[in-house]
Amino acid sequence: MSEGFALYVHVPWCRHVCPYCDFNVYAHAAPPEADYTAMLVRELATWTERAPWRGRRATSIFFGGGTPSLFTPQAIARVVDAAARCCGIEERAEITLEANPGGLDAERLRGFRRAGVTRLSLGVQSFQERLLRALGRDHTPDDARAAVRNARAAGFADLSLDLIFAVPGGDEAEWAHDLDEAIALAPDHVSAYALTFESATPYHAWRASGRIRAVDEDVEATMAELAAARLPAAGYERYEISSWARPDHASRHNQRYWDGSWYLGIGAGAHAFDATPDAARRWSNVRHPRAYADAVAARGTAVAEEHPLTVDEARADFVFTGLRRIAGVAATAFAARFGVGLAKAFPHVTGLVRDDLLEWAGDRLRLSARGLRFADTVAATFV
16 A cells, blocks of 8 residues: 545635635635535545555545535535545544634534544634634634534544734734633644735735734734743644644644645645655646536546646755754655755755754754744745
């Protein structure tokens, strides 16, 4: 049996689209669940009959979006069952569902558990009413607290909370409060992201027009440092730039994106990576749900763009994704894959180490404490 792969399933609908979001999402209170699920199953069946997916098992499944929890447990179960049938799912595989905290009663959550979901990722973002309104979220702090209680009651032993800091108008005290609230709910995993102003979003236009103002860079840095201090003090180990987890609760699926492994994305706008040595390639699907469904109905797949990686691109990709992990990149793994030493392939590493942006920890090259503050700048040097 070949090395397994991570399976990502994109559900491209939300009740409404938040003004900071640049994901492939569309506002719809009652999306075409049955028809879309049928296309997901067909696309998965098509890919798993072909190389490189044929003969590989799914090591994890991640339902992302959008708001996958808009779909019924029966729809989620249909995709999980299709994966078990088409390619097989490794025993004790991690199966994650992203969810909006609003409307998640215990019975619905029990349905998701019965469907095979083992891990719930709640998009809490903030426990401040004012900041939730600023972010355009349609849930309340009480909804988030209730969702956590209901998830535990439904049997979820792997629960993650997503938080956003540096929200326009927010301050350090409010972010400290958000961290305290999250820790008090005792999740198994916390992701904390700085808000970014992505092009083509209302937030980007609002900042350009002066309607909103970005948080001062020094304040944002202080907020990041606060997360980096408080979460470990509460028992969460930082394993990725924006992710902290209790022991044995790091996201296995997400780590596949960072260690150069194979992953297959199905659904509108989903991305995939074929890590075959000397033939690595990326591709992405048609973005609009209707066009996606038409493409899958016609030919079984819906690829819109495909990019074979050159040797130099594959090497760079391996390093800059690997540097997202706190453990960094193993030089032996790099040499085994590419037949050349990491330092030889990237001579500028010496300067980055000298400037205290990277450091060697035995065989591994990783971001230094200082480098974590400038992670995007460091990563860009490998592109």
